[in-house]
Amino acid sequence: MEKSLDSELWHACAGGMVKMPPVSSKVFYFPQGHAEHASSSAVVDFTHLPRIPPLILCNVTSVKFLADPKTDDVYAKIGLIPNSSGTGLDQEQVLDDNVKQPPVSFAKTLTQSDANNGGGFSVPRYCADTIFPRLDFTADPPVQNIVAKDIHGETWKFRHIYRGTPRRHLLTTGWSAFVNHKRLMAGDSVVFLRAVSGDLCIGVRRMKSHGEMKTSSSGWSGLSDSCFSAFMIKNANGGCGSRVSAEMVVEAALKAASGKAFEVLYHPRMSTPEFCVMAGTVRQAMMVRWCGGMRFKMAFETEDSSRISWFMGNVSAVRPADTIHWPDSPWRLLEVAWDEPEMLQNVKRVSPWLVEPVSIIPALDLSPFSPPFKRPRLLQPPDFSINPNEFPIPKFASNLFGSRNFLTGYHNNNNNNVPVGMQGARHTQFNNSKFQSSARPASATNISDNNVSCLLTMAQNNSIKNKEEPKVPPRFVLFGRPILTEQEISVLHHEKTSSNDCSFNLETTRHCKVFMEAEDVGRTLDLSVLRSYNALREKLSQMFKLENPVMLHNVMYYDSQGEFKHVTDHEPFREFARTARKLKIQMDSTTSRNS
């Protein structure tokens, strides 16, 4: 029943930043992080429990790669046993596993055209050339049927054709069925992968929901606060039972504290930091003498999961995240001030092993443009005392690593308090000198109302655009859903708030497809052919079978650039119709509803 799925495809779906600890390796388990990860909006309450150490060294006994049967959401079940003997592989011993090349894969974020019900998928040439079976180009047109397995091992057939002027690769027949079955939307990604077995695989990566924008005003998916979790639970309610509950956290933490074997579930795409971290990684990070003002960089996945981006900031304080319950925990030990604070509003604290010190020069010299962190914090005692019983690593013991550590050379060149905390093989391509030369504080963007701000992504060339969200009454804000399961379709019903007022939540997926309550599933509203605001009113009136054209109180949408827009009859409507990605419409139908 619970068979570990294909690890290659699993990792491709999980994203580039996810590295699962190998079996037999040593990790630190963080109950705090586990609680954060739990899909319960209520904070997991440890107060009534016996004291639990903030981090527990464990051996990894098993790792199962799993996926939600409905949503294809990947997650892992990790078997752990608290390690008192010190056996097990430390990080450097298992590098080979991590270093081995992943199989060739290609991820593409779906465009409107890919995701709309029009039919086809535009295959990037690189993907067709390197991953798909070779076409016979002597045929006219060159065409073949390809078969791809999804994460569950289900096979999907697609017609792959090379046609059009100019010629391009397309998936036609079969694609629409895949999109509908997986309920993909523009913005989601598909991953094609040629497994080492030779099988072609296809995976799904959901967009980090639009709802996230509203809740967190962050388009970033890397780290985020627990308010995210609240959203995702609600979202996953109708779904599987595989989410992490508060009870599971408590159970795991108690077992860990008492030395018993336990299991944890980890959802790599849930936007909370890993809570089972390779022991070596943590140890290295904690060898750094963290102090206020230190400059660092940290990797985040871009919104479309296609790339990794680095953000920079300064440590503004070093102190435990929860001084009451976890006074001696290194979890989220660092309070940080980002160079681009608007982008990462919800990331106030990070754990040391997630960041990498970059600055040779102490941060005290920052220019007036830098974010206003509090100087007094810099003067707080910079050394954070860790209970040596739990964390028996000397703070300045880089020499301990000796020549076995691939970072040694780097260390030796920077031994004047220089923080070092790289993790895994991920950053080997980094050219430090280059990075540091370009690292400078960004200008601080002042945001007046932080309840309604939105931040978006994300440009071609790794540059970040920031857009502020207009202030609107919250009831009109569309709370997007990343996925519509069969169950959820009817959740997306219209809500009759009063006798004369209907609020419809519509989601345009793709181009013009509108998901509505069950009876109207699949009905399409072709925004693109509508030339005017009034045309929209009439069209909606038709669709909902209202006797008179609806009064639209409010139409708001996110366009393809992630810009939040408010539509009125005075605005250029065509632009709306062309670019709307998600919208919410507040209708006033004083007439009763047909059908």
Next chain:
Amino acid sequence: MEKSLDSELWHACAGGMVKMPPVSSKVFYFPQGHAEHASSSAVVDFTHLPRIPPLILCNVTSVKFLADPKTDDVYAKIGLIPNSSGTGLDQEQVLDDNVKQPPVSFAKTLTQSDANNGGGFSVPRYCADTIFPRLDFTADPPVQNIVAKDIHGETWKFRHIYRGTPRRHLLTTGWSAFVNHKRLMAGDSVVFLRAVSGDLCIGVRRMKSHGEMKTSSSGWSGLSDSCFSAFMIKNANGGCGSRVSAEMVVEAALKAASGKAFEVLYHPRMSTPEFCVMAGTVRQAMMVRWCGGMRFKMAFETEDSSRISWFMGNVSAVRPADTIHWPDSPWRLLEVAWDEPEMLQNVKRVSPWLVEPVSIIPALDLSPFSPPFKRPRLLQPPDFSINPNEFPIPKFASNLFGSRNFLTGYHNNNNNNVPVGMQGARHTQFNNSKFQSSARPASATNISDNNVSCLLTMAQNNSIKNKEEPKVPPRFVLFGRPILTEQEISVLHHEKTSSNDCSFNLETTRHCKVFMEAEDVGRTLDLSVLRSYNALREKLSQMFKLENPVMLHNVMYYDSQGEFKHVTDHEPFREFARTARKLKIQMDSTTSRNS
């Protein structure tokens, strides 16, 4: 959030046999019945709990009529508080509530054509005439939009048109949306109802799944064993969380036993008997000196939920259903042998208040034609001892009811072991003296073939004629009802007792209209135009789509004068056709049934 829904529509959806106790009335709560009702295939386990009385007198503090938002499955939430003071209304005080006429409603089981995505719904004329708003027949075609509210108050709009050749009423536009939204299939029923407010309502009654037929080989839905429940749970699995769980039962039972207020959920369409029964009903039933061999009848809902039918049987034993856990419980006290055992295979035991003794004459006097029940059983100890603490009603204490009891006179006249156990308001129109005066053994009609006989009642003018049943094996005895209400007119069904043998119960009302089983409801058999016995045979054969003319073993009827007649091909048929009021026909169709 949890607002009680429209009671009229709720009752229409729940079915004709469901009577909810009014607020302030007194009921007996049966933990055993509650456990049976629980949607858990695992038996609720009371063994580890403190002893709980088998029945607990409670006051009804609230009744909320609810429906599952997804499936429209109706259920009630009943607030109860154990009654120690004896306050609250007893049954007879609330008769008025029960007696009031239900609003006019019509249920139709969906045909393939109705449930197709082809589009429309064929409206039976009766429904269109009596329930829908009147069409303007001067228009061509006559057409209107009708609006109906579902159980949640949502409005649905349908185009109602009168067209086709020959003309018929149809619902077109809007119907498909309704079918899809409610996920209706052929075999499910819709209920149209004209509320007292004047609103048109539309409700849904799901088929008691196909599986049931196989599981139980019973088309009846009234009472059934728990094997039904197991199936229905499975059916409802995807549904709401409002089902009754074992935990809820335990909680309710504990609270009830300790005198605390509690709430129960009751799903009327789950095919388990009510476990909150009007106190008066239970008391009356328990005043009967139940003993083996007693003859009774019991009402069941027909498969299509459209009508109520009566089955007869004999009490084969009187003893608690669960001698170990509930040794002194009246719940399912009677072990019964049905006249038509194949029909009710799963109903082995019933509670006394669900059945009604029918025979005036002690079963000992039955003629040799009578069914061969075992004499020894009659000699078993007939008195069932009930713990007086829990059930403080003397067995022969009709005097306790005093003048408040409408049955008192009747009791007094029949104190020689005569079973009496009338229930509810159903029989209030019974005129006892009249009944008794006319009660005499009918001349035993000697029937050569005792496999086929029939008997009926009836009269024009509210007078009741009592006819003794011919002595025939009980399985073929149809027991008519003293009064035909408008509802009851179409009580009919056909029972396929074996592969080659169909037995049809037909009831003619008024002149010549014959209603038949679900698929044929409303089909008329115009007796008056039939000139011969053979014509009847052919006609019936047509109606039931039999390949050959049916063999009529027996046709018997009461005419408008209440005379009992036996029709053969030698009898004057025309007279039969003109005067028959009720009849039963036993067919022999050696040919198998079409369609």
Next chain:
DNA sequence: CTGTGGGCCGCAGGCCGACAA
């Protein structure tokens, strides 16, 4: 090279009368 728009075609949804049960 690849995203988007529009044309076009086939099919399913849905309304109809014919016909027979």
Next chain:
DNA sequence: TTGTCGGCCTGCGGCCCACAG
């Protein structure tokens, strides 16, 4: 009286090319 069938029409899904960025 009403269930089912086949016809017919419309609108949507889906495949195609043109064109532009």
